[in-house]
Amino acid sequence: MKKIEVPQDQSSLNKVNSKELYYAVDENGEYTTALSSGWDPKKIALDNALEEIEQRIEDAKKRVHSGVTSPIEYYMELSKMDLPILASYVGFWQWKVKRHFKPSVFKKLSAKKLKKYADVFDISVAELQEIPK
CATH class of the missing domain: 1.10.260 (434 Repressor (Amino-terminal Domain))
Incomplete structure (x- = not known):
């Protein structure tokens, strides 16, 4: 998944101000980390x-x-x-x-x-x- 596609949906984690760490591909095609507030599923x-x-x-x-x-x-x-x-x-x-x-x-x-x-x-x-x- 590309870094700009990391989901930022509202989740139950928002109640505790928590973010999850995901690995994503940046604009240069290299792996990097990105924070996500959650995703619907x-x-x-x-x-x-x-x-x-x-x-x-x-x-x-x-x-x-x-x-x-x-x-x-x-x-x-x-x-x-x-x-x-x-x-x-x-x-x-x-x-x-x-x-x-x-x-x-x-x-x-x-x-x-x-x-x-x-x-x-x-x-x-x-x-x-x-x-x-």
């Missing part, structure tokens, strides 16, 4: 992914409020993590973290374990125990 894919993440967060929040899961699952989704990543950050086996998703088990967690989760999510233990409505 990538914008659509990124918007779809962000929409899905927001839906997963909302679903987790509803499950917490209905007593189906613990706030750990909500904060995991809010932090854009999955089970293996969260388990590696807190230093517990995946099956143990999944067990901590059970409200009855969550209520019995020690202060030390709650602190580990709170530190990973960069919140207080009090915030971990109570999610917003």
Whole structure:
């Protein structure tokens, strides 16, 4: 692609003032770098992914409020993590973290374990125990 053809479409990256680096051919036919603010196909894919993440967060929040899961699952989704990543950050086996998703088990967690989760999510233990409505 020629340097003047590097796409500059509006994208979700504009919200964070971010540009992407692309390689392009300049007017002399040599490879050079060019910044792009985005392009439509990538914008659509990124918007779809962000929409899905927001839906997963909302679903987790509803499950917490209905007593189906613990706030750990909500904060995991809010932090854009999955089970293996969260388990590696807190230093517990995946099956143990999944067990901590059970409200009855969550209520019995020690202060030390709650602190580990709170530190990973960069919140207080009090915030971990109570999610917003």
